[in-house]
Amino acid sequence: MNQWAFVVGAYALTFFATGLISALSWRAMRVSEGRARQVADRS
Amino acid sequence: MHRFANPARFLQIARPLTGWLFWSGLLLLLIGSGCGLFLTPADYLQGDTVRILYIHVPAAWLGMAGWSGIAIAALMQLVWRHPLAAVAGRAIAVPGALFTAICLLTGSIWGRPTWGTWWEWDGRMTSMLVLFFLYLGYIALAHASARQGSGGVSPVAAIFGLVGAVNIPIINRSVVWWNSLHQGPSITLRGSSIDTTLLWPLGLTLLGFTLLFGGIVLMRMRAILAHNKIEARMQRLARG
Amino acid sequence: MKAKHQRLILVIVALAALIGAGLLAASALKDEAAYFYAPNDVRTKGVEPGKAIRLGGMVVKGSIKRASDGVTIHFDVTDGKATVPASFKGITPDLFREGSGVVAEGAFDKSGIFQATNLLAKHDERYMPRELQGMKYDEKTHKMKADR
Known part of the structure; x- marks a missing residue:
């Protein structure tokens, strides 16, 4: 059994999931804060 | 404590801190992973699969630390009515659940070549799976309270967060109390039974993942706070 | 208040x-x-033959013997207090070796030998590079020292 296949699989999974949650959280923050600014400017 | 209860003052600190935490955490964990993959020697028994340690342990730590954070936030919410605590609890939930899942999955991938099985119902694995389900329950409760219009979690969700904290010491002690397939704790107060040549990248990835987690939580808190602001403004406009 | x-x-x-x-x-x-029975649990509590259990412990050094058919192995499992003979037919996991941990699934036969149907390797909490293999682990200082 090739040990590196398991190692690479585990790292790939971790980095993919970490990247995904980072990107989603970043985008949610940018969108919400942008809209909050817009709403504040309008009134 | 109440000095930071004011969202405006919190944001003053959180805005610059978010990027710093996130990028320094990412840098550290990439360096740590690189060292753990290419610089450290293979284990005498397991060979190269031991390298999964450098991501499996931080993921386990974050899964458990995340729930501890939820429990502390719940305590502050219930006792001191701290307005940011409810927001913090909700912000921790999803990344905490994700890292618990990463811990379970990397553990499974590690178990196949070392133990000869993907999954066994031993004390450590079962209690960690219970933690994952607790997260799912908490997320559902937090989601329901958010739909009712409050920015944070409801008192019911906070109580759930406190009660679920019982599982954290059980996970920690599971390999000591019960015969388990998972090995006992390597790093104790008395020292480490992981040789230093293998141990040092773990410090980097542990710190890196923790800082990154902090950055993600701050992002999510800022998103919730901004969302609250919009809701409040909309309600005021609707009333005229 | x-x-x-x-x-x-x-x-x-x-x-x-x-x-x-x-x-x-x-x-x-x-x-x-408890995920498995240790040999001492078997001795003190008693497990009737034929009951499916897991048996966990250390493979006694020098106890692995291959039967003449080439696929069946016999070995002893110990927890330091009691020792139990076991046998297994099939391919053993990579980490199954003498002096290392094992969890065997199976049942005792009438003669008191544990007939394993599946073997899992269990490793302890020590991690070290190959160069240090064969060195003794010092429980007190948590350091490796040369075997003399």
């Missing part, structure tokens, strides 16, 4: 009761939640 303090005391009392109940339940489960 301020309402804040009342809430604090209420939460602490409730939490203490909950954690106490949780830990009590966990320790009551001590036997049921």
